[in-house]
Amino acid sequence: MSVTGAPRPRRPWKRLGRPRGSPSWEARAAFLPYLWLGLFFLAPFLLVAKLSLSDVVLAIPPYAPKLDWSAGLAGVAAFVRALDFEAYARMGHDGLYLAAYLSSLKFAAVATLILLLTGYPLAYGMARCRPSVRQALLMAVILPFWTSFLIRVYAWIAILKPAGLLNMALSQVGLPAVDILNTDTAVYIGLVYAYLPFMVLPLYAVLERQDDSLLEAAADLGCTPFQTFWRVTFPLSLPGVAAGALLCFIPMVGEFVIPDLLGGSGTLMLGKTIWTEFFSNRDWPAASAVAIVLLATLVIPIVLFQRQQTKLMEQR
Amino acid sequence: MRRGPSAFNIAAITLGMGFLYLPIVLLVIYSFNASRLVTVWGGFSTRWYASLFQNEQLLAAAWVTLRVAFVSATLATVLGALAALGLVRAGRFRGRTLFSSMTYAPLVMPEVILGLSLLLLFVSVGLPRGFWTVTIAHTTLTLCYATVVVQARLVSFDEALEEAARDLGAPPWKAFVLVTLPNIAPAVAAAWMLAFTLSLDDLVIASFTTGPGATTLPIRIYSAVRLGVSPEINAISTLLIGLVATGVIAVYLLNMRRRTPGA
Numbered sequence: 001m002s003v004t005g006a007p008r009p010r011r012p013w014k015r016l017g018r019p020r021g022s023p024s025w026e027a028r029a030a031f032l033p034y035l036w037l038g039l040f041f042l043a044p045f046l047l048v049a050k051l052s053l054s055d056v057v058l059a060i061p062p063y064a065p066k067l068d069w070s071a072g073l074a075g076v077a078a079f080v081r082a083l084d085f086e087a088y089a090r091m092g093h094d095g096l097y098l099a100a101y102l103s104s105l106k107f108a109a110v111a112t113l114i115l116l117l118t119g120y121p122l123a124y125g126m127a128r129c130r131p132s133v134r135q136a137l138l139m140a141v142i143l144p145f146w147t148s149f150l151i152r153v154y155a156w157i158a159i160l161k162p163a164g165l166l167n168m169a170l171s172q173v174g175l176p177a178v179d180i181l182n183t184d185t186a187v188y189i190g191l192v193y194a195y196l197p198f199m200v201l202p203l204y205a206v207l208e209r210q211d212d213s214l215l216e217a218a219a220d221l222g223c224t225p226f227q228t229f230w231r232v233t234f235p236l237s238l239p240g241v242a243a244g245a246l247l248c249f250i251p252m253v254g255e256f257v258i259p260d261l262l263g264g265s266g267t268l269m270l271g272k273t274i275w276t277e278f279f280s281n282r283d284w285p286a287a288s289a290v291a292i293v294l295l296a297t298l299v300i301p302i303v304l305f306q307r308q309q310t311k312l313m314e315q316r
Numbered sequence: 317m318r319r320g321p322s323a324f325n326i327a328a329i330t331l332g333m334g335f336l337y338l339p340i341v342l343l344v345i346y347s348f349n350a351s352r353l354v355t356v357w358g359g360f361s362t363r364w365y366a367s368l369f370q371n372e373q374l375l376a377a378a379w380v381t382l383r384v385a386f387v388s389a390t391l392a393t394v395l396g397a398l399a400a401l402g403l404v405r406a407g408r409f410r411g412r413t414l415f416s417s418m419t420y421a422p423l424v425m426p427e428v429i430l431g432l433s434l435l436l437l438f439v440s441v442g443l444p445r446g447f448w449t450v451t452i453a454h455t456t457l458t459l460c461y462a463t464v465v466v467q468a469r470l471v472s473f474d475e476a477l478e479e480a481a482r483d484l485g486a487p488p489w490k491a492f493v494l495v496t497l498p499n500i501a502p503a504v505a506a507a508w509m510l511a512f513t514l515s516l517d518d519l520v521i522a523s524f525t526t527g528p529g530a531t532t533l534p535i536r537i538y539s540a541v542r543l544g545v546s547p548e549i550n551a552i553s554t555l556l557i558g559l560v561a562t563g564v565i566a567v568y569l570l571n572m573r574r575r576t577p578g579a
Binding site: 024025026027029030031032033034036037038040041042043044045047048051061118119121122124125126128129130137139140141142143144146147148149150151152154155156157158159161163164165168193196197200246247250251253254255256257261270271274275278279284287288291294295298301302303305306309310 | 320321322324325326328329331332333335336337339340342343346353354355395396398399401402403404405406407409411415416417418419420421422423424425426427428429430432433434436437439440452453455456459463464488489510513516517519520523524534537538541542545549550553556557560561564565568
């Protein structure tokens, strides 16, 4: 074992195996999922972009123009000429879309903040427990994540509805009833409830790995417990904070089930807008245009999230 | 020396767990309520469970959902394991960045976007919507989760073991099957379970990509929920929660047992 000296290649014999230039079998194996994702993940986005430039017509499928390959190049030219930004223009004129856009961002941002404030103490407390207890608690946080999202949101309806369990409990102790279901408050409760495991898990992962001797060093140097937390524990947990925040914020902006079931008619969110345009109004171009705008908004957070994921996977 | 949890830590854990579990516990309790009203406890009864098994529509939907989940989870696990191998082992290859972005993006992509885009694909190529379109859509969604789960295990697996097998004369496929695969098997099983439950649970993507005759259980539950709370929904939810919880705890205990003697 050479501890000092020039860095050696870790496994020098590895290069002998295959001729330079020919891909390993692992690289060939990746071709299949690559093809699948290209076909069913990447290509569909081009179609959404195309459709957002189309017009609504009364037909099946309900949009025009359709590409006519039989007409050759002339057909393609006619097709391209018929595309326009009408769906986007309508979005700009109609204040409802802008309101839904801003309110989606607000819901997601505020809920992410609440999640951080509730998830951090929970993850921190878990990381301080004995290893055997920690395992059980981790399991307890993961379990709701595996059980149905829809069912967990449904459970809140029975609690929050006017003649529901919350008001029953309140009247038992002599407090006035509250009307929460179909309000923004209910949407916040639902978002925080449904996404709490997504926040706790990345936070717990960084907090659990933290070296206790750092805390002892800080204490020896005269830090109060709060200072130790604020100047050592918290800064070191920032990657977990970022991962948790992104993991919650991005899907929450486009959330549909929670605002639909717990929110009221006044609750505007883009996920709901896309759903309504598509299923109720049968306006596919408008739904596509909203989807493109939503995607454009989320591109930066998604790229940040991917970078972090890649870094996490490669540093282990 | 690791300091134990303080009173504040214990309070945070208790409150957090209470918040996570109280709604589920209430839902399960009220599925055994004899009364149709949520707030009135009319005594213990299993009548809602009995009425579930007479509901043909619900049973048909449950059957479709299980089939979709089974096929899509299997496809997603195979593709996901291959993708993980590519990402961990293949080093730098052309298009790697695009590939890794495509595998991570669906994890956070809002489901409405995935659902809408896949539907447009199926419409534009003229694929009739039904069982297979939902299955393809769910495979695409869960493939990414499967990749991440298998990848996490692969990066901690010492490749030298497989190389040793090759040095001893095993062809690459044999070294993989005999050495690497048994080592990553728990992760592959976990990936399958995760893919299965995600498919079982999905409402949004299934709503976009489904067609006549392929109504899944979440779609049925959703349309019933829109009409209000009913004890039948509590009963079916309890069954689903029980099924998933049993599976997850079983896999967890299995992994624990495997790990203890070796560690």
